[in-house]
Amino acid sequence: MDLTSVAVTKLKGVGPKLAEKLKRLKITSLQDVLFHLPLRYQDRTRIVAIADLVPGLEVMTTGMVVSCEVLFRRRRSLLCVITDRQGNQLSLRFFHFNQQQQQRLRVGSQVRCFGEVRRGPQQLEIVHPEFQIVSTGAGSSAAPENALTPVYPVTEGLHQLSMRKITDAALAHLKSSDVEELLPASANSGISLKQALITVHRPGPDVDIDALLQGRHVAVQRLVLEELIAHRLSVQQIRNAIKQQGAPVINPEGDLCPRLISSLAFTLTGAQQRVIQEIQADLSDGIPMLRLVQGDVGSGKTLVAAAAAALVVDAGYQVAVMAPTEILAEQHLLSFSGWFEPLGLKIGWLKGKLGAKQKRDALESIAMGQTRIAIGTHALFQQDVSFKKLGLTIVDEQHRFGVHQRLSLREKGVAGDVVPHQLTMTATPIPRTLAMTSYADLDYSVIDELPPGRQAITTVAIPNTRRLQVVERVAEAIKSGRQVYWVCTLIEESEALQANAAEDTLVELQECLPDARVSLVHGRMNPADKEQAMVNFKNHASDLLVATTVIEVGVDVPNASLIIIENAERLGLSQLHQLRGRVGRGSVQSSCVLLFEQGLSQRARDRISTLRETSDGFLIAERDLELRGAGEVLGTRQTGSAQFRIADLMRDKKLLPTVKNITDDITVNYPERVMPLIMRWLGEESPDYGNV
Ligand code: ADP
Ligand code: MG
Numbered sequence: 001m002d003l004t005s006v007a008v009t010k011l012k013g014v015g016p017k018l019a020e021k022l023k024r025l026k027i028t029s030l031q032d033v034l035f036h037l038p039l040r041y042q043d044r045t046r047i048v049a050i051a052d053l054v055p056g057l058e059v060m061t062t063g064m065v066v067s068c069e070v071l072f073r074r075r076r077s078l079l080c081v082i083t084d085r086q087g088n089q090l091s092l093r094f095f096h097f098n099q100q101q102q103q104r105l106r107v108g109s110q111v112r113c114f115g116e117v118r119r120g121p122q123q124l125e126i127v128h129p130e131f132q133i134v135s136t137g138a139g140s141s142a143a144p145e146n147a148l149t150p151v152y153p154v155t156e157g158l159h160q161l162s163m164r165k166i167t168d169a170a171l172a173h174l175k176s177s178d179v180e181e182l183l184p185a186s187a188n189s190g191i192s193l194k195q196a197l198i199t200v201h202r203p204g205p206d207v208d209i210d211a212l213l214q215g216r217h218v219a220v221q222r223l224v225l226e227e228l229i230a231h232r233l234s235v236q237q238i239r240n241a242i243k244q245q246g247a248p249v250i251n252p253e254g255d256l257c258p259r260l261i262s263s264l265a266f267t268l269t270g271a272q273q274r275v276i277q278e279i280q281a282d283l284s285d286g287i288p289m290l291r292l293v294q295g296d297v298g299s300g301k302t303l304v305a306a307a308a309a310a311l312v313v314d315a316g317y318q319v320a321v322m323a324p325t326e327i328l329a330e331q332h333l334l335s336f337s338g339w340f341e342p343l344g345l346k347i348g349w350l351k352g353k354l355g356a357k358q359k360r361d362a363l364e365s366i367a368m369g370q371t372r373i374a375i376g377t378h379a380l381f382q383q384d385v386s387f388k389k390l391g392l393t394i395v396d397e398q399h400r401f402g403v404h405q406r407l408s409l410r411e412k413g414v415a416g417d418v419v420p421h422q423l424t425m426t427a428t429p430i431p432r433t434l435a436m437t438s439y440a441d442l443d444y445s446v447i448d449e450l451p452p453g454r455q456a457i458t459t460v461a462i463p464n465t466r467r468l469q470v471v472e473r474v475a476e477a478i479k480s481g482r483q484v485y486w487v488c489t490l491i492e493e494s495e496a497l498q499a500n501a502a503e504d505t506l507v508e509l510q511e512c513l514p515d516a517r518v519s520l521v522h523g524r525m526n527p528a529d530k531e532q533a534m535v536n537f538k539n540h541a542s543d544l545l546v547a548t549t550v551i552e553v554g555v556d557v558p559n560a561s562l563i564i565i566e567n568a569e570r571l572g573l574s575q576l577h578q579l580r581g582r583v584g585r586g587s588v589q590s591s592c593v594l595l596f597e598q599g600l601s602q603r604a605r606d607r608i609s610t611l612r613e614t615s616d617g618f619l620i621a622e623r624d625l626e627l628r629g630a631g632e633v634l635g636t637r638q639t640g641s642a643q644f645r646i647a648d649l650m651r652d653k654k655l656l657p658t659v660k661n662i663t664d665d666i667t668v669n670y671p672e673r674v675m676p677l678i679m680r681w682l683g684e685e686s687p688d689y690g691n692v
Contacts, residue, residue, distance in 0.1 A: 038150035252314035295447030297581025317391025350376035558586030
């Protein structure tokens with residue numbers, strides 16, 4: 001049976017409403033459910049004693065309720081304290097609760113709970129644990145689970161439990177049927193696709209837990225292999241099509257680019273000059289440019305992008321500049337406007353949530369060719385955007401976009417049989433071999449020099465117990481006219497909880513720093529408020545910006561000289577390096593404070609010391625590669641792997657030669673499998689190849 005043609009609504013318990021939610025996750029067929037793979041796993045196979053709890057870990061523990069009361073503080077909450085036989089205590093805190101839950105947690109009940117342990121005001125606590133009451137008679141419900149629990153990517157209003165039920169139903173279906181093997185025999189990986197799917201969704205009690213968590217289990221590797229092949233096939237399809245087309249020949253008549261450069265308050269670094277020349281050469285030869293520019297945080301990539309834009313505009317073509325978040329796009333708008341408006345060029349602006357009239361005007365101006373440079377978010381990908389004469393697309397921080405999204409913008413080509421050039425910019429160093437393989441032979445330029453006068457950022461690691469001291473440092477920085485970032489992180493998938501944490505921190509800091517002008521940015525705020533907060537910070541109308549990791553890439557406020565990163569132990573090296581790069585962008589001595597919970601793993605310790613020792617992005621990327629993926633379940637959602645469901649380019653790089661061989665085998669011997677493979681893994685994101 002063809003699983004792609006079985007609708008999700010055929011599954012038990014999936015009605016039209018649920019189907020709607022699933023659609024948001026791009027799940028419409030039974031096959032989509034089966035390839036909606038767990039993000040990570042939770043270990044409920046063992047119970048950790050209260051005495052052995054460590055902040056930062058997700059665990060299952062148990063104890064007897066000794067008190068349970070409703071508190072009326074800033075926010076109404078339920079605080080329940082449990083204890084073990086030795087008298088060690090743990091708090092369970094609920095901000096949302098009902099009477100029934102309160103009843104069940106009455107004094108004397110034996111509770112088993114699961115959640116992330118953190119340091120509370122009095123003692124360790126778990127906020128919103130999942131819990132069950134276990135009878136002391138140790139019945140069957142008293143046994144912990146005998147296998148790892150999968151955690152799925154979910155969406156608003158769709159909970160883990162429903163996702164688990166849906167995958168249960170799909171797996172039941174799979175067991176009585178089969179899933180089409182699309183890899184040729186040359187891919188022989190020692191496990192069937194069916195078995196691999198079953199194992200990854202529902203690892204049995206006998207599975208090697210460590211191998212699974214680290215992604216080296218044969219079941220995981222089987223799926224990784226197929227996913228990487230699907231991606232490579234897809235990129236190849238697009239590239240082949242592109243290569244057969246021409247591109248605009250950019251031979252600027254005017255002097256916009258030299259004028260831009262001479263209007264700057266600084267001179268270009270040698271590296272910037274070299275990269276601009278490389279780009280200029282690409283643009284002039286009539287073959288579509290596919291160039292990746294890598295430059296460490298603060299190396300001045302935006303200006304290189306602007307110079308490229310100037311060349312293209314001067315030759316009579318339009319330029320689209322795309323950033324992954326609204327904040328970043330907004331910032332490019334500010335930079336580009338600052339550079340180009342004095343030269344008589346107005347910049348167009350396109351984002352998701354423009355008013356109807358604004359949007360119509362923006363679209364019209366782009367379509368008529370009046371807008372020479374349009375800046376925006378993914379809104380620029382949308383179908384209703386059509387350029388009159390698009391000559392170049394610039395994609396910033398490209399690892400946040402899927403390769404396919406990136407390439408699909410090319411379809412908005414200029415008239416006839418030519419396609420626009422493309423320039424992508426990233427701060428993440430990509431080892432050359434990796435870049436060549438996964439990006440299917442992009443051209444690559446490196447800005448390997450920072451503007452002069454930058455001072456090294458001092459990095460210190462401080463335990464959360466000395467938080468007050470850190471707050472004092474913040475106060476001092478603000479008093480001397482500097483600005484400060486305070487970054488809140490959580491491992492939760494839920495943006496809502498992230499936002500809560502940031503809001504709590506905001507209140508806390510506001511209390512400690514009554515004179516400071518504090519603002520807040522997180523992913524759940526409405527875009528207008530977010531924008532306002534960023535603009536305020538940029539204009540120094542606020543001193544302290546409390547933010548979630550939404551500020552991770554690209555935000556540029558040279559007056560900010562101090563950044564505090566909470567729970568630094570949970571973030572990967574590259575992400576920390578990116579965050580740290582928010583400061584040290586001016587000529588002031590800057591610092592980065594990594595706040596961590598005690599009880600650091602060795603790996604977390606290594607990461608923090610690497611960061612303290614070096615600010616070299618290449619070195620950090622290399623270390624990251626060495627340190628990552630080995631058993632640390634936290635921090636699995638590294639940027640860079642975000643576009644994959646299960647593969648992790650760094651972890652799985654040893655598969656790349658095999659990926660290449662099998663991809664070639666498929667292309668030559670099984671061309672009819674190419675599209676089914678691409679659709680299975682990339683689904684709707686697959687561009688419409690017919691148009692390329
Ligand atoms: P990134 O490479 O991280 O995107 P930006 O393009 O945001 O870096 O540049 C960081 C800061 O350095 C900006 O304020 C920018 O105006 C400034 N800058 C860029 N090039 C130079 C240069 N050659 N000399 C001095 N400052 C520069
Ligand atoms: Mg940037």
